[in-house]
Amino acid sequence: MQVQGRTVVQMMFTKYYEKFSRIIYVERIDAREIGIVPFSGSMSRHMWFKEISSFRKFLREETPLHCYYSVAYYRDPSARMGEKGWIGADLVFDIDADHINAPCRPEHTPWRCKSCKEEGTKEVEACPVCGGEVDSRKWFCSSCIKAAAKEAVKVIDVLREDFGLDDIRVSFSGNRGFHIRAVSDEILQLGGHERREIGAYVMGEGVEIFGKRGIIQHIRNVRGGAWVRMPTVRDGGWKRRIAEYLLRAIEEGEIFHGVGEELKRNLKLALSGEAKPHMLVGTKALRRIIKLAERGLAELGGKIDIVVTEDIHRLIRVVNSLHGGTGFRVVPLLEAEVASFDPFSQAVVPFNEAVRIVVQYPVPRFQLLKKSYGPYHSGEEVELPTHAAVYLILRGMAVEKRESIE
Amino acid sequence: MAANIEFLAKYPFTKSGVSFLRKLKVPLEELLQPERRAVLNAAVVRLEQAAGIKPRSVKRAVDYLSEFLSAYVALWMVLYTKNRLLKERLADYESWRFLASSTGEPPDVLLQLAKEYDIRVAREEDELQMHFTSYLRLTRRFSAPEWRLGNREPRKGWVRISWRELRRLLSEAVRLWIVSIEREVEWLPEELRVKADKVKEHVERTVKAKTLKTRGQLPPCVEEIKQAILRGEAVSHQARFTLTTYMLSRGATVEEIVELFTSVSDYNPSITEYQVMHIAGLKGSRIRYRPPSCKKIKLWGLCPIKDGLCRFKGAQ
Ligand SMILES: [Zn+2]
Ligand SMILES: [Zn+2]
Numbered sequence: 001m002q003v004q005g006r007t008v009v010q011m012m013f014t015k016y017y018e019k020f021s022r023i024i025y026v027e028r029i030d031a032r033e034i035g036i037v038p039f040s041g042s043m044s045r046h047m048w049f050k051e052i053s054s055f056r057k058f059l060r061e062e063t064p065l066h067c068y069y070s071v072a073y074y075r076d077p078s079a080r081m082g083e084k085g086w087i088g089a090d091l092v093f094d095i096d097a098d099h100i101n102a103p104c105r106p107e108h109t110p111w112r113c114k115s116c117k118e119e120g121t122k123e124v125e126a127c128p129v130c131g132g133e134v135d136s137r138k139w140f141c142s143s144c145i146k147a148a149a150k151e152a153v154k155v156i157d158v159l160r161e162d163f164g165l166d167d168i169r170v171s172f173s174g175n176r177g178f179h180i181r182a183v184s185d186e187i188l189q190l191g192g193h194e195r196r197e198i199g200a201y202v203m204g205e206g207v208e209i210f211g212k213r214g215i216i217q218h219i220r221n222v223r224g225g226a227w228v229r230m231p232t233v234r235d236g237g238w239k240r241r242i243a244e245y246l247l248r249a250i251e252e253g254e255i256f257h258g259v260g261e262e263l264k265r266n267l268k269l270a271l272s273g274e275a276k277p278h279m280l281v282g283t284k285a286l287r288r289i290i291k292l293a294e295r296g297l298a299e300l301g302g303k304i305d306i307v308v309t310e311d312i313h314r315l316i317r318v319v320n321s322l323h324g325g326t327g328f329r330v331v332p333l334l335e336a337e338v339a340s341f342d343p344f345s346q347a348v349v350p351f352n353e354a355v356r357i358v359v360q361y362p363v364p365r366f367q368l369l370k371k372s373y374g375p376y377h378s379g380e381e382v383e384l385p386t387h388a389a390v391y392l393i394l395r396g397m398a399v400e401k402r403e404s405i406e
Numbered sequence: 407m408a409a410n411i412e413f414l415a416k417y418p419f420t421k422s423g424v425s426f427l428r429k430l431k432v433p434l435e436e437l438l439q440p441e442r443r444a445v446l447n448a449a450v451v452r453l454e455q456a457a458g459i460k461p462r463s464v465k466r467a468v469d470y471l472s473e474f475l476s477a478y479v480a481l482w483m484v485l486y487t488k489n490r491l492l493k494e495r496l497a498d499y500e501s502w503r504f505l506a507s508s509t510g511e512p513p514d515v516l517l518q519l520a521k522e523y524d525i526r527v528a529r530e531e532d533e534l535q536m537h538f539t540s541y542l543r544l545t546r547r548f549s550a551p552e553w554r555l556g557n558r559e560p561r562k563g564w565v566r567i568s569w570r571e572l573r574r575l576l577s578e579a580v581r582l583w584i585v586s587i588e589r590e591v592e593w594l595p596e597e598l599r600v601k602a603d604k605v606k607e608h609v610e611r612t613v614k615a616k617t618l619k620t621r622g623q624l625p626p627c628v629e630e631i632k633q634a635i636l637r638g639e640a641v642s643h644q645a646r647f648t649l650t651t652y653m654l655s656r657g658a659t660v661e662e663i664v665e666l667f668t669s670v671s672d673y674n675p676s677i678t679e680y681q682v683m684h685i686a687g688l689k690g691s692r693i694r695y696r697p698p699s700c701k702k703i704k705l706w707g708l709c710p711i712k713d714g715l716c717r718f719k720g721a722q
Contacts, residue, residue: 163538164563186539186563193642194542196707197555207556214557236559236566310707 008355008400009390010039013322014063016349021056023320027183029055031073031087035315036064037324045315048078065324068315071181073188081313088188091165091195092316093202094308095151096177097144104143108364110397111136112378121364121375137396139364140176142342149338152178155302156335158202162237172343174323174330179316192310199309204301207238210290215242215297225282232273238297243271245296246289254292259285322349327390344368348387355389356401357382363397413515415470416507418477419500419583420522427478437479438595444468448476450601453483456499457492457605458612464506481584483602485591490637492609497584505577516572523579527572528564534572535564544575544582549643549681585640626716627708628652635666644698644706650685651697660686 017024026032034047034055043066049055059067070077071092075085106123113119115132127134152170159165165182173179190198200206208214210228215238217229231239233247250268259267263285269275281289308314317323319332328347348368363376368388376382381401384392392398414423437445448468454460466473477500484496508516513529520527525544526537536544538560545553558565567575594602613636624632631645646667653663663682687694700716703709709716 161562162560164561186537190539190542192707193546194539197542197546198538201555201560205556206551206554208551213552236561238556239559306705307707 007402008386009065009327009393010063012327012349012351012386012390013039013065015351016322017059017063020320021059024052024056024059024318025320026052026055026069026318028073029069031075031077033070033072033074033077033084033315034318035068035070036062037066038062039065046078046080059321067318067321069318071314071316072312086312089190089312089314091159091182091184091187091190091198092308092314093155093180093199093302094173094177094305094316095148095155095180095303096173096175096305097140097148098138098176099305100144100147100151100303102144102147104141108139108141108366109136110139110362110364112362119362119378121362137361139366141364141366142344144176145341145343146339148177149341151303152180152338154300155180155202155304156338158302162201163198168335170333170335170338171317171319172328172331172333172341172347174317174321174328174347175326178333178338181316190312192312195312196306196310199304199306202302202304202309203306204238204297207297209242209293209297215239215293216286216290219278222280225280226286227278227280228286230267230270230277230279232271232277234273241300242293242296245300246292247271249292249296259288325394327387327394345370348391351386351390353386354383355386357384357389357392357398358401359392359398361397363392411470411474415466415473417504417519417522418474419481419580420519422522423474423477426474432475434482434593434595437475438597442472442475444472445475445479446598448472449479449483449598452476452480452499453496453601453605456480456484456496457609458495459605459608462499462502464503479598481587482591482594483598483605485587485589486594486599487602487606488590489606489609490639491613492606493587494585494640495609497581500584501577501581504580505573508573508576511573513569516569516576519576520572523576523583525575525579534567534569536567536572536575538563538565541565541567541575544578547578547640547642549646624652626710627703630710631708632666642706645708646681647685647695648698648703648706648708650682651695654686654694655697 026034029052030048030050032048033045034049035043035045036047037043049058070089072084072089073087075087077084079085108121109123110121111119111124111134113127113130113132113134116127116130118127118129120128121139123136124134126132156168156170159168159180159182163182165184165187167183169181169183171179171181210216211218215231219227219229221227231243231246233240233243235243247268250264250271263281266275266279267289270277270279308316317330319330321330322328323330327349328343329349331341331343331347333341344367350369359376359378359380359382361378363374365372365374367373368391371388373384373388376398389398389400393400411426414420414426417423436442445468451460451467455462468476480496484492508519511519513534517527517529525540527540528535528537538555541558542555545555551557555565628649631641631649634641634645635649649666650663653666660682667682685695698706700709
């Protein structure tokens, strides 16, 4: 980001915190480490506020670009890392659309040719003009966020059903994903290794589909097939999820070759727990079922950034603060709101004063507060409402147009 | 249920054991009295078995009280040496002893033992369940796939286990109990000091012999794992997998790798050999596994290089 682009951003952030600092909230702030990234200079960590009111005052006066709090609780949050006195930490999950290959991505991947400077907003492998290498950037649309929300819903289901964790806080991360935080004395003291295993579980890692202890439990081979125990919807954990997946696949008329009508009927009864789960399946059919179950596991596994989950000292964004990479608000959400959440209307801070910017990089068409903008090409000068200008500036796609003072 | 001395002789490293010991208030000097000889002798035997100098056995040669005390004297000897590896060995030995002694214990006793270690278990008729927090803590080092949470069916936080599995998990609790003791013992009677030092030297000698065999340039992640193993630290399944596949790709033999693992405190030659052969594609699925990618190693938290400037990057 260019230095001269900062002022309008800074103005918007300052106004925001002046007006809305009262909605900033960090639970048990007295036991948390606070970290901020200022508009200029590097990140400061190990900050401590005794009360939320003094933190709000700090935000009004200092206006940081980013602000974070530790998932950990410390006896002395402002001490150096090894000396804080770790008490415990919430269990967190980070879902980032960047890690999910949403099908819409090629539609909005701006690029610029390194040789001939040709540019565009839809994904290309090489420059269509000269065939040269292109430099491309990531861009996100509401479909991308919807894909991330789907992952969040999966993670929440696992936390609730499998781990019995009921106190779950969800927020939009302010950029392109979601943060999920489970708060409970039970998980407070889990170490990094245990958290990693929970993360792996959520992702469906290490789950055996077929085998002696598999989801589809192999009992013994017989000529031309095998006795297996099918998972059922009455089982727990991944068995239940895969059973539901297979049932859906059958009900939705998913055709799998080699599986006859009778077997399909029996399979349905077994999966739904209406008949004994043990059945004899021919080799070919079994192979199809295993394949389908594997696909189910890959689809149902939560796409999380496990590094965040296992880190017992992690800093995450303060709810209702502004994200310094978008200008969006980190929005706390009810679980029921997650699936339909649209940051491009709900996380935008409606500061509307017109600002002139100069586009620096091709910008795909986008929507904010139900208004469409773009596409823009670089060099283009446009007048936008503050929130839209700030969005492009913070994404590194534009700079503020300012009168020369020389 | 008040723990009786027979129970404590079998299970000395329990909360009840500690409080019983406290009430006894036996001064160390008193153990040197001739009528306490049996305790010292039993303690030395325990330690020698733990260090692998003598074959393991749970045959009781002394009265319950002496047996109980000998467990703690052996522990004090280990703490006196301040040797981590020896402590791991003792922990592993006591864990094994627990498993051997608890064979055939009725459910009530096992449930009481779970309480001794603050392990959350719930029993409903014949169903036994462990809370996932206890389960994760205790299975941390278990590399077999059946222990992975993904192959279990946690429901509302509870994981179903069998009574046999409970015993295995309890024995791990014993191991963790001993490993996590940070107390130091500064003074021991001369006789025990000499014995303790001897055992320590034996353990150190066997480790050194192994260090020499695996010299050569290893990527930093593999090197770290190797060193951790040589120090007798418990390493994760993924770490073992990384080390094994890498050494295999370097042309090491199964025997050489098994050798390297013999310093791991939960070493069991036949299982280790099986695991290594499995990874080498000589057993089981017959798939020869390749060393994991840098990305995987990072994901597993095994990459010690934080700035991304690893000169082995991508080399496999
Ligand atoms: Zn070009
Ligand atoms: Zn998209």
